Amino acid sequence: MDQEDELRNPARRAFTLGLGLLPMIPMLTACGGGQGADPSVQSRQAAGVATAALSGTAAGVAPAATPASESGVFRHPGLLVTDDDFARIRAHIKAGLAPWTGWWNKLCADSLTSLDGKPNPQQGVYRQDGSKYAMYRDIQRAWCLALRWQLSGDTRYADKAVETLDAWANTLQVIGTVRPGSTAHDDHTFILLAGIQGHQWAQAGEIMRGYAGWAPANLKRFQDMLANIFAPVSSWFLSDGRIGSHANWDMASLAGALAIGVFCDNPDLYRLACDCYAGNNRGKLRTFGNGAIVHGVYFMHPGHFGQWEESGRDQGHSTLGMSLGGDLLEMAWNQGDDLYGLYNNRFLAAAEYVARSNLHDENGQPYPMPYVREQNPTAPHPSFWTAVNQSFGNGRNAWEPIYNHYVNRMGLTAPNVARMLALCEPNQWSSGGDDVVFPTLALRRPAYPGPMKPPSGLTAHQRGNRVVLSWWGSVGATSYAVKRASRAGGPFNLLGTVSASDLLTYSDTPPNGVWFYQVVSQGDGAPTAAAPAADSNVARIAVPGxxxxxxxxxxxxxxxxxxxxxxxxxxxxxxxxxxxxxxxxxxxxxxxxxxxxxxxxxxxxxxxxxxxxxxxxxxxxxxxxxxxxxxxxxxxxxxxxxxxxxxxxxxxxxxxxxxxxxxxxxxxxxxxxxxxxxxxxxxxxxxxxxxxxxxxxxxxxxxxxxxxxxxxxxxxxxxxxxxxxxxxxxxxxxxxxxxxxxxxxxxxxxxxxxxx
Structure with a gap:
């Protein structure tokens, strides 16, 4: 193999380094030029908020067009920010509304959007030396310039964004961990770089693909850079489950594959990401890594409290999983696939768990966290984590897409995520290159307008001599009435009340028989005799079995x-x-x-x-x-x-x-x-x-x-x-x-x- 082939084929390089024993999936071909999706399909998708066949229709939101995982047709721009989003943000800024106006002013004052800046492209970028910082800076610069162009209409910023994208597309040949000939330890973290920075490059490119001043040949060259240098690493890593790595390795690869799949109009790459996150084997025997949602949320505690795979490790890595996961799920949502809702909002369960692990109670003490012992995937058996590795003051701004979907878009409660959102909003930076910058400006949505939704996702599980109930709360509720009946249609009798500030779970020890449970929201805007509304779903369980x-x-x-x-x-x-x-x-x-x-x-x-x-x-x-x-x-x-x-x-x-x-x-x-x-x-x-x-x-x-x-x-x-x-x-x-x-x-x- 000659040196040029070694530089241009990172997936083959990964394989020869012994990162896996399973065969690679075929190498991806270069993407096509920047032709948009069928306009009729775009208009149908824009007509409503799309949801996914992967998990059924999300509560309260009507399904729109066929999701991209089925149709193979993409909406553009359709990663973290769509045309509808830009129109909404522009309207908020014009009206002087917070927080959008404040963050817009900060963006305009930031050196990242200076018209005097110049790109600093590298032929090779390696995660263990300073070359990565040149890439981090220029990704952030291209993203911020793209935002400023879309929100102001000033094409000078579009030209500077395109200048940066073209410079890297004309220069970059390889990404890696250590430079060739280095004796430094190669921990193979170029896999993380390929996924995280691949997805971030695609964000900027996806916004700019609609700019008339970006020559089609140059757009294609940038697509080819992502398709030939970044995507093969992510697709190879996802091609069969490698559960010996932490969840973030998968989350990075998932985000990279999905974003590049959309930007390059590559439905196979997009479906690979959706399937690997969902753990969907499409009828074939295969395994999935720790980024698959059933693996990533290792254990579901009462109250829909989801123990995240990296929670026993540390919170810097746990919050990175939230950052990558929120981006991944929001991108899929904008293409009609509801990964947010999979397995009864299982990712929200993880987000609430991770958020609470980073918070103090009213006395300034860490919250007691339930934990089931879990294997450290990178340590020899039997190395187990036995408790959450809690930390406080973690300022990673990971929470915008999570909060804005589940709470502001869907009307569910996420009290721990809400507290982290407020604590972390002042941080628009990502000095380590892990996170998309200025997330509040780009991703904040108006508060959920109501009316109050009924509790949702009620489950009843028998564990020992108890029936354990868990449910998702409603924006505006102050408490929840828990009821039980001997028939599905009632009448339901009150068992107790749970405060909205508590973990949303209730344990019952009913007599032997078949029982039905329901939960009702209480608070301003809750159902009344004059204005009735649906209660939660009914959960059935037979005791003792x-x-x-x-x-x-x-x-x-x-x-x-x-x-x-x-x-x-x-x-x-x-x-x-x-x-x-x-x-x-x-x-x-x-x-x-x-x-x-x-x-x-x-x-x-x-x-x-x-x-x-x-x-x-x-x-x-x-x-x-x-x-x-x-x-x-x-x-x-x-x-x-x-x-x-x-x-x-x-x-x-x-x-x-x-x-x-x-x-x-x-x-x-x-x-x-x-x-x-x-x-x-x-x-x-x-x-x-x-x-x-x-x-x-x-x-x-x-x-x-x-x-x-x-x-x-x-x-x-x-x-x-x-x-x-x-x-x-x-x-x-x-x-x-x-x-x-x-x-x-x-x-x-x-x-x-x-x-x-």
Missing amino acids: EDRLMLPLNNPDGTGTVGLKLDSAGAMSLVEGQLLDGATWGDGRRNDKAVAFDGKKAGLQLPSGLFGDLDDFSVSLWAYANGLHWDSCLFFAGQDAYAAMALAPQSGRGGLRFVIFGATGNDAQSVEAPAPLPLRRWVHVAVTLQGNTCRLYVDGTEVAKSDEILLSPRQVGDQVTFLGRNWGHPSFNGRIQDFRIHAGALSAAQVAALAG
Whole structure:
């Protein structure tokens, strides 16, 4: 490989440096010239606020055009700031409104927008020497000049912005960590530089692409710089999950890939970013890094309080995740994809958690923060974080897009984010180059105008002997009335009231039965008899539990791989598994048939969503083992191979073992029998989880117990569910019949009855 190829192919360079063992996705071709999207599509998208098919329609906002992840058609400008946004900001400035007028005046006075400034392009930029500061400065300069042109109409600033973009497009050949020949340690952080600075360059380019004074050939040259130097690094890093890195490595690559995908009209690159954030495997077996939202929010505590992956590390890195995440989600929103709303606003759960980790209470003390021990992905097992690494006074202005979407756009409450927003607004800088500057000017939206929305996202989960409720609050509410009924339509009886200043959660210990919960906002603008409004959604739960799935797998009865599913709302449906890779039928327990697995690749794949909302749960099945393979599975269910639960006939120290993990197995929590699954006879196996107590049963008798199981099915997800196999080991060598999932922990007597 000659030196020029080495300079121009950073993705190949990354691979040869040993940053991953998995093959790269194909290199991206250069982008096309700056042709805009179909005007008819643009007008349809501008007609309303777009939402995503990825997560359903966001509450209170009507869907608009088909999202870009589906159509492959982009709105321009459509990254952090759209034409509609610029029109709104100009109107605020003309009216002299705060904070826009104040920040506009600061922008105009800043040296970044001086017409006397000159760009300082570099042939190579390396994250461990001073060359990066030239890039940081010129990115900020191009962005600020682009803002000043859009908000004033003065083309002198447009010309200076284009001058900067052209200078770098004509000069830059490579980005890296250390210069060639250097003996300094290469920590491969050029991956971060490619994503963060790639997304920031694209922000400036996206604003300027509509400027008539930017020659089409020069626009294309700038697009090609991003496509050939920055995007391949981000796309390579995202091509398969690398969960050995912290969330920010993914968040940087996600932001870079998505922004460059839009700017360069590359739908494949854009979809890659959306899918990797959502953890959407599109039907293929693949893994996702810690930036995927289910991995990034490692644990959901009561009150929709989401433990962020880097929270055990430090708050400088945790807030960087918020900065990159807010930018990522806002860009996707402007292209019609609602990543904000995924998994019941799971990113907002993380933002509230991280924000509170950086705040003091009224006595000047740190808040007590719930924390579930978590694996440090960069340290050898078993290095665990056991508490939040809190810090205070962190001034990173990470909060504008998060607050302005969830609160000002959607009418939800985010009290901790709101406090951080006010504390951090004075900081428009980014001396380390991590953040987009002047975010308040560009991203602040008017306050939510009302009317008060009902509480939303109400969930009810059984954990131990309690039903734990969590919900999202409403702008304007002062408290919330929590109610319970024995029927979905009520009448609902008041259980208690929760102050809007408290964590929005409530624990109940109802009698056995099926119960329905609802929450009502109280405060100025709340519903009244004269002006009624909808209450929260109704959350249903059965205490102490109920059958969720019955899959007989006894083919002669005509059921084949069809089973009966009861969802959390009480709706019944049929589900069907798919026999894979040689799975067939063999002799069953009672002159019938059972699914037979060959000990190689055979498996039965089940639909997703069978476990997703469960904390306490039970699983049972009958199994006949011809022989044992270490770490084969009777069942496996998870988001991917990095966050899952499984029941193995022989694993760990050599016994029958149930395991659940959220970070590649390095954080595995398990319960293991003293012996493996017995051979050459039908055996009934069951697992129950109640609170933190997990029990393992063989033929109706408890054989193992652990009181240290902190994770649960809803924490690790269940996008992929198999019987008879897992992600990468040989399949079970034997037969399986009568697979059942139960909401709640079965009692010992109930397990014994199933085994009878």
